[in-house]
């Protein structure tokens with residue numbers, strides 16, 4: 001049984017599948033050749049991350065496919081309902097990468113709070129005489145401890161962000177249309193833990209009261225969730241991080257808010273145009289950037305590989 005992992009698969013997944021008798025192919029087949037490749041190699045399971053698009057053309061054109069697996073959370077690159085209507089199993093790994101995404105949120109927050117994105121760009125270019133000037137430019141750093149973080153979307157990742165924020169001594173406020181109260185267990189290295197209940201509030205209240213805002217919502221179908229009006233409601237000097245999906249924030253409105261000083265800094269892992277974000281976004285001194293790497297840690301990919309292998313074996317009833 002052949003598995004095509006078109007956006008790659010961690011060795012943990014390759015080993016677990018190979019052990020069960022699968023042949024795992026990790027060729028990166030360009031989108032336009034995918035239908036032919038799948039048919040020619042009689043692929044039964046197609047695994048993707050977010051790059052490969054699994055639309056109707058693939059689903060209709062490849063009758064050999066039994067399973068479509070998303071190594072990750074968001075399935076906006078897959079026509080999930082259509083595939084399921086056709087009797088194809090569609091799976092993902094919703095729990096495997098929460099910690100990694102949440103840690104990246106804080107990487108962006110600490111980066112922006114201390115101007116790392118700007119100093120990383122400028123320091124290699126300055127001479128001795130400009131060093132002091134640069135140091136002066138970075139004197140207004142801020143601490144996270146004691147500040148309020150607003151988490152929009154209290155699913156697994158949002159809750160993981162809350163866990164870290166509570167550990168750092170931050171106040172947590174949250175908005176979520178589906179979660180009324182989240183019970184967050186913060187576990188310490190010595191296995192002691194505390195439980196903190198967080199009641200969600202309206203989006204407006206969270207925008208109004210947060211020093212830092214982080215977004216953990218799916219791709220938006222009906223326009224931007226955060227645009228000009230939402231930036232206006234926020235505190236002056238707020239910071240915002242988006243490690244969810246491009247298009248949740250209106251990038252034009254974000255640039256304006258950064259330029260006016262309304263927003264102190266932003267951290268972006270996702271963009272309206274991937275893989276080619278706008279030059280304005282890429283070169284802005286107040287934006288910390290990562291190329292959609294929220295789930296790209298050794299640990300998350302290991303868990304993703306194992307989870308996919310387990311689910312595939314269970315669907316196909318292979319012991």
Ligand SMILES: O=C(O)[C@H](O)COP(=O)(O)O
Nearest residue numbers: 049050051072073074295
């Ligand atoms: O939805 C996800 O799991 C993340 O956006 C990660 O996407 P990736 O697997 O393409 O890195």
